[in-house]
Amino acid sequence: MVKLIKSEEFNEIIKNGVVFVDFFAKWCGPCKMISPIIDEISNELEDVTFVKVDVDESNDVASMFNIMSIPTLLIFKDGKLKGKNVGFMSKGEIISFINQNR
Numbered sequence: 001m002v003k004l005i006k007s008e009e010f011n012e013i014i015k016n017g018v019v020f021v022d023f024f025a026k027w028c029g030p031c032k033m034i035s036p037i038i039d040e041i042s043n044e045l046e047d048v049t050f051v052k053v054d055v056d057e058s059n060d061v062a063s064m065f066n067i068m069s070i071p072t073l074l075i076f077k078d079g080k081l082k083g084k085n086v087g088f089m090s091k092g093e094i095i096s097f098i099n100q101n102r
Contacts, residue, residue, distance in 0.1 A: 001039070002050040003052070004051070004054065005051045006057065007058040010053065011079075013051055014076040017077070018098075019049045019050075020098060021051050022038055022051070022072075023072040023073070023074070024052055024055065024071050025055050025070055030070070030087065031070055034071050034089065037094060065084075069086050072084065
């Protein structure tokens with residue numbers, strides 16, 4: 001399951017394990033297209049934490065990571081940024097992205 005988080009929770013959530021972060025906005029078409037794919041993957045990969053950050057509500061976190069376009073997908077391992085991808089990705093591409101950055 002993908003959890004929507006706010007700025008206050010961000011640092012605490014990314015500090016342990018592998019965390020997949022989807023930066024999105026409610027008005028973003030590609031974000032709406034990728035969301036069900038990420039939900040599906042989150043149910044398949046139990047060893048990865050999946051979260052979403054709304055760039056309109058948490059623009060301080062988006063600025064911290066230079067998010068200029070959405071969707072932007074980040075992967076953290078034990079608090080360190082391991083990978084970044086901008087734009088829509090297929091299910092297979094997302095799984096490969098996660099596996100390359102674990």
